[in-house]
Amino acid sequence: xxxxxxxSSTIRFTLCSTLLVTATLSNAATVSRLTPPxxxxxxxxxxxxxARFLPGQRFDLQATVQPDAGLTLESFEFYVDxxxxxxxxxxxxxxxxxxxxxxxxxxxxxxxxxxxxxxGKTTGASGCKLVSGLAGNxxxxxxxxxxxxxxxxxxxxxxxxxxxxTTISAVGNFEIVGVTRGGSVARNIIIMxxxxxxxxxxxxxxxxxxxxxxxxAKGRLSMDSFPVTGMVMTASLxxxxxxxxxxxxxxxxxxxxxxxxxxxxxxxxxxxxxxPRIEYLSEYLHMLQGKxxxxxxxxxxxxxxxxxxxxxxxxxxxxTGIADQYLDDRNLTGLTVLMGGGRKWFLPNPSNSTxxxxxxxxxxxxxxxxxxxxxxxxxxxxxxxxxxxxxDLIGDFQSAGFAYAxxxxxxxxxxxxxxxxxxxxxxxxxxxxxxxxxIAGRRGDTTVVNAFGFxxxxxxxxxxxxxxxxxxxxxxxxxxxxxxxxxxxxSHLMDSDRWPLEVIEFDHAIAxxxxxxxxxxxxxxxxxxxxxxxxxxxxxxxTASAADLQANPxxxxxxxxxxxxxxxxxxxxxxxxxxxxxxxxRKMLIGYGANADRYETWLxxxxxxLDTQQPFPSSQSPASPSARNQGVGFFISGQxxxxxxxxxxxxxxxxxYGRGDANFTGVFDNTDVFFKLGxxxxxxxxx
Amino acid sequence: MVSxxxxxxxxxxxxxxxxxxxxxALLCSAYAGAAELSLREVPxxxxxxxxxxxxxxxxVELRFQDLFKMPVGSRGLEPSDALVAADGKHVRVxxxxxxxxPSPHDGFLLTSVPVAASNEDEPLADDxxxxxxxxxxxxxxxxxxxxxxxxxxxxxxxRLQAHVDESTQRISVIQLEPDSATRRALSxxxxxxxxxxxxx
Numbered sequence: 001x002x003x004x005x006x007x008s009s010t011i012r013f014t015l016c017s018t019l020l021v022t023a024t025l026s027n028a029a030t031v032s033r034l035t036p037p038x039x040x041x042x043x044x045x046x047x048x049x050x051a052r053f054l055p056g057q058r059f060d061l062q063a064t065v066q067p068d069a070g071l072t073l074e075s076f077e078f079y080v081d082x083x084x085x086x087x088x089x090x091x092x093x094x095x096x097x098x099x100x101x102x103x104x105x106x107x108x109x110x111x112x113x114x115x116x117x118x119x120g121k122t123t124g125a126s127g128c129k130l131v132s133g134l135a136g137n138x139x140x141x142x143x144x145x146x147x148x149x150x151x152x153x154x155x156x157x158x159x160x161x162x163x164x165x166t167t168i169s170a171v172g173n174f175e176i177v178g179v180t181r182g183g184s185v186a187r188n189i190i191i192m193x194x195x196x197x198x199x200x201x202x203x204x205x206x207x208x209x210x211x212x213x214x215x216x217a218k219g220r221l222s223m224d225s226f227p228v229t230g231m232v233m234t235a236s237l238x239x240x241x242x243x244x245x246x247x248x249x250x251x252x253x254x255x256x257x258x259x260x261x262x263x264x265x266x267x268x269x270x271x272x273x274x275x276p277r278i279e280y281l282s283e284y285l286h287m288l289q290g291k292x293x294x295x296x297x298x299x300x301x302x303x304x305x306x307x308x309x310x311x312x313x314x315x316x317x318x319x320t321g322i323a324d325q326y327l328d329d330r331n332l333t334g335l336t337v338l339m340g341g342g343r344k345w346f347l348p349n350p351s352n353s354t355x356x357x358x359x360x361x362x363x364x365x366x367x368x369x370x371x372x373x374x375x376x377x378x379x380x381x382x383x384x385x386x387x388x389x390x391x392d393l394i395g396d397f398q399s400a401g402f403a404y405a406x407x408x409x410x411x412x413x414x415x416x417x418x419x420x421x422x423x424x425x426x427x428x429x430x431x432x433x434x435x436x437x438x439i440a441g442r443r444g445d446t447t448v449v450n451a452f453g454f455x456x457x458x459x460x461x462x463x464x465x466x467x468x469x470x471x472x473x474x475x476x477x478x479x480x481x482x483x484x485x486x487x488x489x490x491s492h493l494m495d496s497d498r499w500p501l502e503v504i505e506f507d508h509a510i511a512x513x514x515x516x517x518x519x520x521x522x523x524x525x526x527x528x529x530x531x532x533x534x535x536x537x538x539x540x541x542x543t544a545s546a547a548d549l550q551a552n553p554x555x556x557x558x559x560x561x562x563x564x565x566x567x568x569x570x571x572x573x574x575x576x577x578x579x580x581x582x583x584x585x586r587k588m589l590i591g592y593g594a595n596a597d598r599y600e601t602w603l604x605x606x607x608x609x610l611d612t613q614q615p616f617p618s619s620q621s622p623a624s625p626s627a628r629n630q631g632v633g634f635f636i637s638g639q640x641x642x643x644x645x646x647x648x649x650x651x652x653x654x655x656x657y658g659r660g661d662a663n664f665t666g667v668f669d670n671t672d673v674f675f676k677l678g679x680x681x682x683x684x685x686x687x
Numbered sequence: 688m689v690s691x692x693x694x695x696x697x698x699x700x701x702x703x704x705x706x707x708x709x710x711x712a713l714l715c716s717a718y719a720g721a722a723e724l725s726l727r728e729v730p731x732x733x734x735x736x737x738x739x740x741x742x743x744x745x746x747v748e749l750r751f752q753d754l755f756k757m758p759v760g761s762r763g764l765e766p767s768d769a770l771v772a773a774d775g776k777h778v779r780v781x782x783x784x785x786x787x788x789p790s791p792h793d794g795f796l797l798t799s800v801p802v803a804a805s806n807e808d809e810p811l812a813d814d815x816x817x818x819x820x821x822x823x824x825x826x827x828x829x830x831x832x833x834x835x836x837x838x839x840x841x842x843x844x845x846r847l848q849a850h851v852d853e854s855t856q857r858i859s860v861i862q863l864e865p866d867s868a869t870r871r872a873l874s875x876x877x878x879x880x881x882x883x884x885x886x887x
Contacts, residue, residue: 244809303812317856319811344817347763353858357849359755359770360763361817363858365851394762406761429759429817451751451799452816453759489814493803643788644805 029071031158031170032134033064035265035276036255037237038156041172046153050237051174052254052671054678055149057284058380059255060276061085062142063158064268065168066135069120073105076141076160085146102144102379106269108136124270131268140268142276144379151178177254177675183684186659187477188523189281189677190513191251192223194506195244195305196488196499196533198652200590204538205503207588208579212568222511223527226655231667233651234531237266240649244488245316247530247670248308252281252481254674260316262308272315273370277380281674282310282479285681286334290476293334294467298460298502299485300342300430301326305530309481310335313370319345319363320389321370327397328383336421336474337467338397340485341428343406346393353389361429364389397424407456411466423470427457434486435459435505436498436604439578460484461508468516477522477681482509491534492644496590497582497604499536508577517658524661524680526673528654534645535593540566542602545585553601556634560589595645599633660685724880726837732872735781735838742779746842749778751799754818754861764817770847770861779842780820780863790831793852794823796859797841810855821850821859824870826877833880842866 034041036051036059053059061078078085086103108115108122108130115128116136124132130140141160148154154176159169194201202223210219217224236242237256246257255278258266264275282293297306302319310333311325323345326338349362366387377384398404403420405411407427414420432438433449438457441449449455458466464482471478484506490499510527517523542549543561552559561567569588571579582604589602640646654673656664660680664673726734742748749769756765785796786803796804797820804813822841826832843865850859865873 300812303809317809317811319856342812343759343763349858351849353849353851355848357847357858357860359766359847359860361759361860362763363811363856365856365858368856404761407758410761429764430811430813430815434814448800450757451818453755453757453764453818455758485812492805642805643786643803 029068029162029166029168030066031063031160031168032066032138033062033266033268034156034158034170034172035060035062035267036156036172036174037265038172038174040155041170046173049153049173049175050256052177052675053148053174053278054254054284054675054682055151055176055179056147056288057254058145058147058277058279060142060144060265060278060379061146061156061158062140062265062267062276063160063170064134064138064140065158065160066138067160067162067168068164068166069135069137071162071164072107072137073139073141074161074163076105076158078143078146079157079159080146080148080154082155082157085143102375104142104144104373104375106130106140106142106274106373107138129269129271131270134268138268142375144277144375148176151176177678179679179683181683184522184659185682185684186522186524186677186680188471188517188520189285189477189479189681190517190523190525191479191481192506192510192513192525192527193248193305193481193483194487194503194527194529195299195483195485196491196531196647197484197503197506197529198532198536198648198650200536200538201487201491201499201503202653204500204536204588204590205507207538207569208500208571208582209504209507209573209577211570221507222514223507223655225514226525226527226657226661228656228661228665230654230656230665231651232528232654232673233667233669234529235649241647242531243316243647244304244530245308248305248481249278249280250670251528251530251673252309252479253278254671254678256671258314261314262304262316263310263312264314266314271373272313272318273321273385274373274376275312275314277312277376280309280333281677282333282335284678285477285479286332288682290474291334291681292336292471292474292476292478294337294471294478294480295335295339295483296337296460296463296467296480297340297483297485298432298434298505299340299483299489300345300428301338301340301426302342302345303431303485305483305485306340306481309333309479315368318368318370320365320368321385323364323393324369324385324388324391327393327400328385330400332380332382334478336478337423337470337480338402339423339425339427339463339467340483341426341430341432343394343426344429346397346426348390348392350390362389364391394424394426407454408458408462409456411458411462415466415469419469419473421470421473423466425458425463425466428452428454431485431489432457434490434498435501435578436582439501439576442576443574459508460505461512464509464512468512472516472520482513484509487529488533491536492646494534494590494592494595494598494645495605496602500582501578504578514657522659524656524658524677526654526656526664528673529652532648532650532652534595535648535650537591537593538588539591540589541569542585542587542589546583546587549583549587549602553603554634555602556600559602561586592645594640594648595636596638596640596642598636598638598643600636601633724833724835724876729835729837729839730872730876732868733835733839733841733876735840739781739840742842745777747773747776747778749773749780749845751780751782751816751818751820754820759817766847773845774847776845777842777866778845778863779840781838781840782820783837784835784839785815785819786834786836790834791852792829792831793825794821794850794862795832796820797822797839797863801836806855811857819859820845820861820863823850823862823864824873826874830877830881832873832877835876842869
């Protein structure tokens with residue numbers, strides 16, 4: 001070989017080697033996700049332990065493994081404390097066969113040209129299995145429904161074998177929080193969830209409903225009468241600012257989750273219903289003790305907070321599948337009562353939204369329905385689900401023994417002869433109307449409730465009362481979540497006249513729950529929130545009369561009385577427990593620390609007082625009273641984009657009454673609440 | 688903080704973020720996305736500021752309260768005879784544009800009461816009345832349709848035809864295809880609010 005050839009060969013060899021090394025490095029085998037999440041896996045630090053579970057609480061193990069370039073994964077095993085976790089089937093004669101039914105390996109099987117990009121990475125395009133950005137030969141490895149009964153911190157290891165025989169592994173950890181037995185147990189658990197309700201929301205409701213004189217409240221809200229109060233940290237798995245999905249789910253499964261996700265850990269598949277599950281409190285206690293589950297909300301029942309008590313999905317917007325799963329998984333959750341709005345998800349849509357579309361208002365679509373993978377069905381023993389927008393879900397609930405009520409009158413009628421065994425109430429097409437408008441309707445101004453087509457909706461305390469009557473029939477007890485949803489929704493809108501009434505309505509429901517607990521000593525009632533919304537603050541009171549505010553809707557700062565000038569706003573409370581009007585002289589004024597741009601008039605944002613369908617003189621036009629964000633009033637520049645205020649990271653107050661209430665004091669994480677409730681329900685109060 | 692008058696009643700938004708033109712000396716002239724209009728800026732061809740004369744004989748006046756049997760039945764909405772009869776007809780509807788955040792690109796919603804819908808928290812757990820009409824007005828270049836406050840009159844051909852908004856997954860079953868006059872007014876409004884302009 002001539003020297004020039006030698007040099008050339010050497011260069012080629014070096015170049016090839018460099019390219020190979022580069023390729024190997026860029027496709028080096030790695031475990032990019034290990035579930036349950038842990039800091040041990042993420043950063044190498046064993047603390048804090050992120051994932052915690054009660055003894056026997058089920059959860060899925062999962063790893064996303066990106067093999068070396070050109071290789072595939074042949075097999076895998078999860079180890080806890082160095083012991084393999086694969087479930088096994090025992091047959092007569094002592095034959096033991098590892099069960100693979102509850103395990104799966106998801107790889108990209110979608111169209112290659114669509115799902116794998118030119119860079120060899122997954123694209124995450126529609127029709128593909130995996131999310132974008134993974135090596136094209138990646139695999140998501142899952143073992144379903146694992147549980148562990150030994151208290152303490154455990155190591156979790158994934159070992160995956162590549163097609164060339166080499167292995168890839170990674171280590172994380174999780175904790176089993178022990179339960180101390182021997183105390184008096186809480187048979188019934190009631191979670192009163194004021195969505196978005198921070199300390200200011202509670203104070204505003206007290207000022208409005210009870211009033212103050214010479215520095216003292218003239219009365220107390222029912223929530224004020226709870227003997228124990230703590231402060232709750234609300235961050236989600238991926239942000240200091242949670243949304244309602246993990247905000248609720250964290251309370252009832254003990255684990256942090258990503259925003260938008262309920263009852264699951266995040267994963268790397270596109271399917272929103274196949275994520276690693278975490279067993280809910282309802283499922284855990286239904287399995288252990290046969291408890292029932294009740295869910296009551298003023299929102300659409302598919303909304304994040306109610307769904308995060310019973311439904312497992314990474315996409316809180318998948319209404320069809322969420323509504324279906326309530327019923328399909330009732331044997332897992334013990335669902336016995338479901339009440340709120342959201343009738344649109346229960347109505348058949350035979351055409352799957354293609355024309356001709358049923359005009360019944362159905363929002364059901366195959367695109368947001370669910371079908372579960374086999375390993376999940378086998379592991380959790382759940383219904384696989386079907387893409388069935390044509391499903392008559394109300395009919396199916398009725399066939400399953402649920403009494404159905406569509407109005408408050410019907411709700412009362414369902415209890416006329418006997419307390420039903422199961423109850424479904426769907427009182428609106430989506431969210432129920434807010435207390436401000438429902439009460440107006442009951443007082444004779446039916447404009448808004450009629451415009452929505454639902455003039456006969458129950459108040460939250462009425463729903464709570466009925467739910468408790470049904471649930472109390474189970475001698476094994478129940479878990480009930482009651483959500484005042486529009487505290488949050490009206491805070492987003494910075495509607496300072498509507499959300500205080502939502503808190504007052506919520507307080508009426510709390511009184512019902514407390515009365516139940518007074519009669520049933522083995523009940524624990526919690527009042528809490530998933531997060532604070534809007535950074536609401538009571539900044540003072542108007543120095544102007546109601547008439548002057550109306551005359552000058554752009555008065556702005558000139559009428560804001562702070563400190564001494566705020567004095568003590570006075571509202572007159574009607575027999576229904578709500579203010580006669582929120583537009584009083586020297587009314588309480590609210591500011592927002594998490595606000596979007598808005599025009600503030602300090603006036604109630606009224607809907608039109610006349611039928612809107614025929615135009616009417618401009619003096620009566622809704623253009624004037626419905627001023628919010630419509631260019632009338634005093635412009636306040638916001639810190640956040642968009643039109644609505646946002647959630648905040650502020651700790652929120654939690655109050656407790658009943659069996660074991662003393663456990664809920666101090667400052668604690670929202671996931672801690674789950675373990676306190678688990679202790680009370682399974683082990684009882686600790687000395 | 689400044690008053691609406693100081694702002695000229697307009698808040699301009701770029702990529703979903705408001706930019707307020709605060710100082711009198713500032714000229715805000717760069718493109719900034721869809722503007723939000725004040726009541727007085729809504730074109731008279733769309734705005735309702737006084738009692739309307741009856742529509743032309745060939746145009747049917749349709750009220751929201753007449754779309755479905757009210758109250759809503761226990762098994763869902765039931766279309767009224769008037770709604771079924773209006774399918775394919777030229778109608779006039781008076782109502783409020785739903786204040787959507789972010790602004791819609793592909794048609795907008797009309798309801799009987801002024802309500803807001805945010806996609807940020809949960810678009811389909813909403814406070815919208817079920818009696819709702821989608822105005823099938825798509826903009827060129829996929830630009831945002833600005834929010835038009837106040838009572839609006841929209842004329843066009845009504846279609847009982849499902850439409851799925853893929854961004855929100857909302858199904859709307861009543862479509863209103865604006866007639867040429869309404870479409871022109873809407874187009875001019877969109878063009879004006881997206882054109883580079885000076886405020887103050």
